[in-house]
Amino acid sequence: MGRAWTTPDLEQWDERIRAKAQELGLSCFPQEFEVCDQEHMLGYMAYHGMPAQYPHWSFGKAYEKLKTLYQYGLSGLPYEMVINANPSLAYLMRDNSLCLQLLTIAHVYGHNDFFRNNYMFRDTRPELTIGLFKLHADRIRGYIEDPSIGLAKVEEILDAAHALSLQCRRHTVIRKLTPAEQREHVLEAAQPPMDPYERIHKPKEYKEPDLSKIPLEPEEDILLFIADNNPYLTEWQRDLLRIVHTQARYFIPQIETKIMNEGWASFWHYRIMNSLDLPEDLHLEFLVHHNNVVRPHVGNINPYYLGFMIWQDLEKRNGGASSPSGHAAIYEARESERDVSFLRRFLTRELMEEMHMFEYKRDQQQLVVSRVANEEDWETIKQTLLRNVGMNTVPVIRIVDADFRHNRSLRLQHEHDGRDLETEYLERTMKYLFQLxxxxxxxxxRVKNEPVTFSRTENGFERIKQ
Amino acid sequence: MQKSIFRPYVESETLRSDRSARDRSRHRQKVRESIRENIADIIAEESIIGQSRDKIVKIPIRGLREYRFIYGDDAPGVGTGTGDTKPGQVIGESEQEGQAQGGPGQKPGVDYYETDITLEELIDIMFEDLDLPNLERKNLRQIQVEATRKRKGFRKAGVRAHLDKRRTAIARIRRAIASHSTHLETTDDTRFPFHRDDLKYRRLVRDIRPQSNAVVLCIMDTSGSMDTMKKYLARSFFFLLHRFVKTRYQHVEVVFIAHDAQAREVSEDEFFSKGESGGTMISSGYHKALEIVQARYHPSHWNIYAFHCSDGDNWTEDNAQAVKAAEELCAICNLFGYGEIKPLNSGSYGNSLLEVFDQIHAPNFLSTVIESKNDIWPSFKEFLTHERPVEAAAS
Structure with a gap:
């Protein structure tokens, strides 16, 4: 089924799609498409789409897993893969039909526009992306080939670093305070609050803040902190930690905008493809594919579906596609929201009921529906959803003291939000932390509402009750 | 917007760049390591006896999870439904494999996975670190083993991979000088090409090395008191032993002896599938072993390893004879091992040969108790890593 195509065909269609995208207001980076086969696609998926990436067994594992899922038909291959770079780079599957290629091209322009304009991506420096990853790969290969270092030692650090890579500041757009600013901040906070009646009140005692404390303020960037503050690491070890940190930081905006981004791209491929006056056979095939992409996954959240529904609803509620206010509303949201704020603002009760959203809990070995979207429960379900979106699935853990009890013990605090940490994973991850x-x-x-401290020393892992 | 660039599919590129090959092989290597660490559990769980070598076994991989700080599974989730979803409805199992969209926050259940390997591969991994103990070099009747190939001289024909470039180049220079040509030093526009006669290939010959001989005597009690469970344990043990010997040494002979009140030499198939009957005279098995050794495997030529598995339920009158025969076996064997099968709750604790065998003080005698499936691998390892004292080896 489906029409065959040649590269000139794609170029011709692309002219029309691109013109349409521009007419509809998308503003994209220059776009490059690369045609590849399944093996290639699996490879790109395993390596996060990067043409160059440093060697690590976890990518091999990802590849095997993807391939197995694909071979057993549990998951199809994506029609496309786009990476946030300037020029933007996207991969098209060789074996897809003409219709799928067109859908994909239109979809890619949606992503491209999103990458370029959403505020989360402002600091990702897309013009350097591909070069940066290549540089990382070259440096790490250098360490592996260095006879005084070698694969085993590099892997040891990378394994540990990967375990902690997402323990970093999630608000990438908020600038991190410099050490000098942090000092000022601490000094300011130590000042007693303004008191309009200070002449009649007893002056509050001024407690001198401890400026020698490390870190001055709780620190979320665990890898960076270790790289900067563990004097016993060698230069190449620090470099590995910083590389892993930099890469994780690069991917955070994508983690934080998955639903918006996929929804936005689906929204636009739908609009563009419908406006192209496709011949009937292509149009019907397009509808089949489109419905497949944005179909609800029962018992789960399909980000394409959820995003697509919200964007459509948002435009409709603001006057529809033809009105300037509808246009302005979605373009504003595309620029200034991320998944959490996007869902909080625009996921309405009506939408949730339309999508039959429900909340489930684990009861022994089973997943049991606990609430369905209705008048009483929709807000609770929404709160649960927000917690399972983007970086909210990663616990917030901060370094509060790097010289605890003055013996250079590292003290961390988990900001408990009602969800307990998984203990086995906790134990293993703390081992990595101890290693670094x-x-x-x-x-x-906290575990089951009791404050708990876990410690990891050279004698092993321990749970200290308080 | 700028014109987009389309890069067409390039066939040759795909053939060249299998970029993940290295990371995949490193991953597999780690899988193997993880399997080796958990081998005792796998042996206990998998019924591997008598299975064909190509049987695929599923092995849970534990060491390869990528650990992070994650939330436990008490945290609720959200899904979209079909409209008839009601509170209290069960929507699935807690471990939903392959459902997550990747990225962070994967629940532990999702990251758990199994790998398929063939039994043969599993056995390879198991035996990688083991070696037959005390393999002495016996001087006579050594078996010729073709281990590898080694270089020996040069020849004029061969495959390209064996081309010796240095010698080939020298041959060309030699020929150039012999032909009174001065081309080599002068200009570069007159060529002096290689000739077929210049090509020198390395010659490889088969490297035949003598290897010590070894024979393994597997002696198993098949008397009436050996019930299904006991036989299963004994067979598991011998199965490992047999496989091990076959995997490690090309020229090791294996003899199977089954005994009740009488002993017979049996074939491998019979040994692993024979039913039980009769009383127990352990000495009969030992005498049979001695007999076979006398006839076919003279101790001065062969390294002899004997292993015996029994439930220890011997006729008391036979004990003295059994000890005597065991001592004789010890004298001629490099190692004589006795494994007593005492499954937990089997109720047959009455008789044990272990106490009887305490009289044997030969340093190359080793006994162990196998109580459950979990003991098989540890005792197997113990047998094969048993260090014989040096002075005893010299005697």
């Missing part, structure tokens, strides 16, 4: 820090590590959290 080289001194005892303590983590304060």
């Amino acid at each position: 820090w080289g001194r005892p590590v303590l983590l304060e959290t």
Whole structure:
């Protein structure tokens, strides 16, 4: 089924699609398409779409897993893969029909526009992306080939670093304070609050803040902190930690905007393809594919579906496609929201009921529906959804003291939000943390509503009750 | 908007760049390591005996999860439904494999996975670190083993991979000088090409090395008291032993002896599938072993390893004879091992040969108790890593 195509065909159609995209207001980076086969696509998927990436077994694992899922028919291959770069780079599957290619091209322009204009991506420096990853790959290969370092030692650090890579500041657009600013901040906070009646009140005692404390303020960038503050790491070890941190940071905006981004691209491929006056056979095939992409996954959240529904609804509620206000509303949201704020603002009760959203809980080995979207429960369900979106699936853990009890123990705090940490994973991850820090590590959290401290020292993992 | 660029599909490129090959092989290597660490559990769980070598076994991989700080599974989730979803409805199992969209926050259940390997591969992995203990070099009747190939001289024909470039180049220069040509030093526009006669290939010959001989005597009690469970344990043990010997040494002979009140030499198939009957005279098995050794495997030529599995339920009158025969076996064997099968709750604790065998003080005698499936691998390893004292080896 489906029409065959040649590269000139695609170029011709692309002219029309691109003109349409521009007419509809999308503003994109220059776009490059590369035609590849399944093996290639699997390869790109395993390596996050990057043409160059440093070697690590986890990518091999990802490849095997993707391939198995694909071979057993549990998951199809994506029609496309776009990476946030300037010029933007996208991959098209060789074996797809003409219709799918057109849908994909239109979809890619949606992503491209999103990458270029959403505020989360402002600091990702897309013009450097591909070169940066190549540079990382070259440096790490250099360490592996260095006879005094070698694969085993590099892998040891990378394994540990990967475990902690997402423990970093999630608000990438908010600038991190410099050490000097942090000092000022701390000094300011120590000042007693303004008191309009200070002449009649007893003056509050001024407590001198401890400026020698490290870190001055709780620190979320765990890898960076270790790279900067563990004096026993060698230069190449620090470099590995910084590379892993930089890469994780690059992907955070994508994690944070998955629903918006996929929804936006689906929204536009739908609009563009419908406006192209496709011949009937192509149009019907397009509808089949489109419905497949944005179909609800029962019992799960399909980001394409959820995003697509919200964008459509948002435009409709603001006057529809033909009105300037509808246009302005979606373009404004595309620029200034991320998934959490987007869902909080625009996921309405009506939409949730239309999508039959429900909340489920684990009861022993089963998943049991606990609430369905209705008058009483829709807000609770929405709150649960927000917690399972983007970086909210990663626990917030901060370093509060790097010299605890003055013996260079590292003390961390988990900001408990009602969800307990998984203990086995906690134990293994703390082992990595201990390995990188080289001194005892303590983590304060709550388990079943009790405050608990876990410690990891050279003698092993321990749970200290408080 | 700027014109987009389309890069067409390039066939040759795909053939060249299998970029993930290295990371995949490193991943597999790690899988193997993880399997080796968990081998005792796998042996206990998998019924591997008598299975064909190509049987595929599923093995849970534990060491290869990528650990992070994640939330436990008490946290609720949200899904979209069909409209008839009601509170209290069960929508699935807690571990939904392959459902997650990747990225962070994967629940532990999702990251758990199994790998398929063939039994043969599994056995390879198991035996990688083991070696037959005390393999002495016996001087006579050594078996010729073709281990590898080694270089020996040069020849004029061969495959390209064996071309010796240095010698080939020298031959060309030699020929140039012999032909009184001065081309080599002068200009570059007159060529002096290689000739077929210049080509020198390395010659490889088969490297035949003598290897010590070894024979393994598997002695198993098949008397009436050996119930299904006991036989299963004994067979598992011998199965490992047999496989091990076959995997590691090309020229090791294996003899199977089954005994009740009488002993017979049996074939491999019979040994692993024979039913039980009769009383128990352990000495009969030992005498049979001694007999076979006398006839076919003289101790001065062969390294002899004997292993015996029994439930220890011997006729008391036979014990003295059994000890005597065991001592004789110890004298001629490099290692004589006795494994007593005492499954938990089997109720047959009455008789044990272990106490009887305490009288044997030969340093190359080793006994162990196998109580459950979990003991098989540890005792197997113990047998094969048993270090014989040096002075005893010299005697």
